[in-house]
Amino acid sequence: MRKLVVVGNGMAGVACVDQILKYRHGFDITIFGEETHVNYNRIMLSSVLAGEKSFDDIVLNDIDWYQRNKIRTRLGVRIKQIAVNRRVVADTDGGEVEFDNLILATGSRAFIPPIPGVDKKNVFVFRTLDDTRALLARAVPGLRAVVIGGGLLGLEAARGLQVQGCNVTVVHLPGTLMERQLDATGGLYLRKRIEDLGVKVLLGCRTESILGNGHVEGLRFNSGENIDAELVVIATGIQPNVELAREAGLMVNRGIIVDDYMETSEPGIYAVGECTEHRGQVFGLVAPLYEQGQVLAATITGNRGPEFTGSVPATRLKIMGVDVFSAGSVHEAEPGVESLKFEDPAQGVYRKVVLKDGRVHGVVLVGDVSDDQRYVHWIKSGEDVCGMRRQLLFPPPAADGGLDVAQMxxxxxxxxxxxxxxxxxxxxxxxxxxxxxxxxxxxxxxxxxxxxxxxxxxxxxxxxxxxxEEDKIKTICACVPYSQDQLRGIIRSQKLKSAQDVLDIYGNGRGCEVCKPAISYLLDVVWCGDHVEDRSARFINDRVHANIQKDGTFSVVPRMRGGITSPAELRRIADVAEKYGVPLVKVTGSQRIDLLGVKKEDLPRIWADLDMPSGQAYTKGVRMVKTCVGSTFCRFGTQDAISTGVELERRLENLFTPHKVKMAVVGCPRNCAEATVKDIGLVGQDGSWQVVVGGAAGKGVRKADLLITVETTEEALEAAEVFFQYYREHANYLERTYDFVERFGIEKVRKDTVYAPPDAKRALIDRLRKSKDKSYDAWLERNNPRPAQFIQIEPLEVAK
Amino acid sequence: MTRWIKLTHVDNVPPREGRVVRLGTTQIAVFNTEQGFMAVENRCPHGGGPLADGIVGGTTVTCPLHNWRVCLKSGEVTKGCADGAPPVRTFAVEVRNGIVMLGVNAAEAAA
Incomplete structure (x- = not known):
């Protein structure tokens, strides 16, 4: 078998090997990698930094792939020398490996400009997984971070750090962000988007030195100005790793020079990826590197062709909510070049198509990149597009929802x-x-x-x-094109705290009555109540803490835990009903009393007079725990339903839920308070409790599923709490427990709740407690009402 | 001729919310939208619902009773009605020195 040695375990080298495996190759393959990790998707490191992905998510070839394909893998080993005549490579420990064919896939490294002070502590580059981990370890909320370089990588690093809570400033020497891919206008649109995310941008700033005693404390610009910095990331470009090839006597310019077959100047030695230079061009983007890998795989297995003929540079910025795409040549300086443009400042959309001799020469898309591949196709094919000038800026109407695949x-x-x-x-x-x-x-x-x-x-x-079968992703509504699960992830990873931020960055900026309450709920549950509450995104019931009726009046239901009240409470309710002329007083199905037909302006005073907590009868939240008399008085009662029900209500009241949650506790299987058709029910029996979930007695009737049977009351309460929090965290907004339990299946629900590992169960309870600590009786807002929330405003002057 | 009446401080109408101002027998729903203050009569043409209590999305309000949507610029009903509901009456609004001002037709004001 011929020996093939690959120096470099990165994306280009491994992808090339993957292609070689598709041929009948007859190679004994050894891959050397300087990093200690298996091949991972380097372009996704920004997603790891931004908390959207874990390292496992970005592994491209796991260790099993290497073993399955009988590839010898030497990780954490740097090759320091190629002895071309002896056909061996030597590692830094002096070990030698023979080769018949050699592929150099040494990649590139961060270019570090010669600024005094770059060697200080807490100055990082952002190139490898280890760099990313170092940054994540250092990036704590509130840290002042500066990214030098406003190109693709610099901006992605900045966003990642900002998501981690740092106060981030991007310092860029040219006057335009991503100036190699964007024109000045596109750069302005991008800058606006980046600044909207909360990242500061300083353009035209040359860093003269990095300040600090041992570790970084700030930057000095050549203007003489300083800024503070506790962490610096240098993202000023990359440079190919060519030293190994140069010392071996290969032809090297900026990169290792290769021909159209990826051959270097030395027979039997090839190069692929970012370390190469082809027809005077070096490459930093992934697409051409994979193309090179395909060409080299053919060459090295004895074929002559296909050929690598260069590629169209195409770049996409990977920052969630900031869509930027650029391809081809985007500057109009050349003669014979014209451009078509579209700008919508309100939506932050900018499009420019650069034409040369009737052909698409380049494109810039900011804010909407859905049809990017159309342009790449036109640039590659070089077809005459004069006849379609009116369709060039936008896809034809038939393809409104994106690119119509049939037409491709x-x-x-x-x-x-x-x-x-x-x-x-x-x-x-x-x-x-x-x-x-x-x-x-x-x-x-x-x-x-x-x-x-x-x-x-x-x-x-x-x-x-x-x-x-399509993965059915049900989006909340057209305003925010994400599923609720995706939105939960986005809110968490992007650390979004307010509904308007979610709408501005991931939606249409406006929202509607469908998505706003849903987003409000998700924020509340993701942050355990520690979010920025925006009442404008709540339904009127959740602004005035009462249930709006068909005539615009409201209903008032005070909390009566477990359906237990007292003569004093009943007297106050009667007094309120008389004093405010309440038209209807009704005993509800939930063992409470409803005052109907109340005027909005009377609400705060009624709450004060009642001096009882809100029963949350108006919201998607904890309604009540209905109880039977239980062992307190009942001859048949086996368990204390009343005090258990009151305790359950106390533990969960004032919390918000995907939909209303009705509960009941009964002291014996006769089930007088109908616990088996409630969202959560506790059914007492002699010496134990059954905890049942997902029951319904509404539009449909569903008998609740048994979650668990436990011996003690405390265990029963805890099982109810664990299920309650699990439902809060996983159900879609407006999904009742009975739909949720059916969708997930009771087996899965059991496995993830009452039978979950102790720390998972503990974590659910901890998050519930955290939410509970932040919660409060909404009717106390009477003491500090929002501006003009309950009143009708009298004009400052009377119309005459 | 249009007269301008001082209604209330801008702070009384938080962003993306509506409030009711009582002008004689008419209830006016004043909204603080992303495109400035706007006002319509506080009555949904469907069931008379209080539009000021609705959720605002951009320059549209959704009636809290049955989710009819009303454009705050034109008063047109944009969602909910099958065969064209009459538009909601709109009012001219301006903000001067932090005060929301309502423009009323002199003849109407007298009536």
Whole structure:
């Protein structure tokens, strides 16, 4: 077997090996990697820094892949020398490995400009997983962080640090962010978006030195100004790792020089990836590097072709909520170049298509990048687009929801990262009977880079695969195009605290009566009540803590825990009903008393006169715990239903839930308070409690499922609490427990709640307690009402 | 001729919310939208619901009773009605020195 040595265990090198494995290659393969990790998706490091992904999420080839393919892997080893004549490589420990063929995939490293003080502590680069981990370890909330460099990587680093809670400033030497990919206007739109996220941007600033005694304390600019900094990230570009090749006598310029077959100047030695220079061009983006890998795999297995002929540079910024795409040549300086532009400052959308001789030469998209691959296709194909000038800035109306897959030519690239065309995807679907996106990823590698083409891939599957089942993502509404699960993740990872922030960054900025209450609920539960409450995003019931009726009046239901009241309370209720002329007093089905037809302006005074807590009868929250008399008086009672019910209500009251939560506790299986058709029910029996969940007696009737049977009252209360918090955290807004339990299945619910590992159970209880600590009786807002919340405003002057 | 009446301090109408101002027998729903203050009659053409209590999205308010949507600029009902409801009456509003001012037709004001 011929020996193939690959120096470099990064994306380009391993992808090339992956391609070689597709041939009958006959190689004995050894890969050397200087990092100690298996091949991971370096472009996703920004997502790791921003807390959106874990390291496991970005692994491209796990250790099993190396073993399965019999690839010898030497990680954490740096090759220091190539002895070209002896055909061996030597590592830093003096170990030597022979090769017949050698692939250099040494990649590149962060370029560090010669600024005095770059060696100080807490000055980082952002290039590897270890860099990312170091940054995450250091980035604490409130830390003043400065990113030097406002290119792609610098901006992604800045956003990641800002998500971690740092106060981030981006310092950039040119006058435009991402100036290599954007024009001045596009840069302005991007700057606005970045600043909206809370990242400060300083342009035209040359850093003269990094200040500090041992560790960094600030930066000095050549203008003489200083800024404070406790952490600095240098993101001023990358430089190819060429030293090894240069010392071995290979032809090297900025990168290792390769021809169209990825051959270096030395026979039998090849290079691929960011370390290469092809026709005077070096590459820093993933798509051309994968293309190089395909070419090299063919070459090294004895083929002559395909050839690498360079590529269209295309860049996409990966910051959630900040969509930027750029491809080709975007500056109009050349003669014969013209451009078409569209600007919508209110929506933050900017589009520019650069034309040369009637062909698309480049494109800049900010704010809406849904049809980016259209432009890449035009740039690559070089077709004359003069006849379509009116459609160039926007997709034709038929393709309003994105790109219409039927209209895409087979040659069009769907996955720009992995270079997978529509034709290749369709062939793979037919040939291998693929039905899921996961299978498609595995087979074609499409959508395994930046992942932005997942939607197009799904649409292709849907159109072509007969058995395709779409992952049903139910979005809340058109204002915010995410599922509630996704939104929970976004709110948590992006540390969003207010409904308007969610709408501004991830929605249309406006919202509606459907999404606003849902987002408000999600914020409350994700942050355990420690969010920024925005009453404008709440339904009127949750602003005035009463239930609006058909005539615009309100109903008032005070809390009577467990349905227990007293003569004094009843007297106050009667007094209130008389004093405020309440038209209807009704005993409810929930063992409480409802005062109906109350005027909004009377609410705060009525609450004060009642001197009872809010019964939350108007909101998606904890309604009541109905009880039977239980062992207190009943001849048949086996358990103390009343005090257990009162305690359960105390523990959960004032909390918000996806939908209303009605509960009941009964002292014996005769079930007088109907616990088996409640969201949560406790059914007492001799010596134990049954805890049942997901019951209903509304539009439909559903008998609750048994969650668990326990011996003590405390265990029963805890089981109810654990389920309650689990429902709060996992159900969709407006999903009752009976739909939730059916959707999840009672087995899963049991496994994740009462039978969960002790720390998971503890964590649920802890989050419940945290929310509970933040909660309060809403009717106490009578002491400090919001401006004009309850009154009708009298004009300052009378109309005459 | 339009007369301008001082209604209330801007602080009494928080962002993206509505409040009711009583002008004689008419209830006016004043909103503080992303595009400035706007006012309509506080009566949904569907069931007379209090529009001032609705959720505001951009320059649209949704009636809290049955989710009819009303455009605050034009008064048009944009969602809910099957066969065209009459528009809601709109009023001219301006903010001067932190005071919301309502523009009323002199003849109407007299009536």
């Amino acid at each position: 030519p087979d040659s069009e690239t769907v996955c720009g990262c992995m270079g997978v065309t529509k034709g290749a995807i369709i062939n793979a679907i037919h040939e291998h009977g693929l039905t899921t996106l996961a299978q498609l990823k595995e087979r074609t590698r499409a959508s395994t880079g930046c992942g932005s083409c997942a939607g197009t891939c799904s649409r292709l599957l849907k159109a072509v695969a007969p058995d395709f």
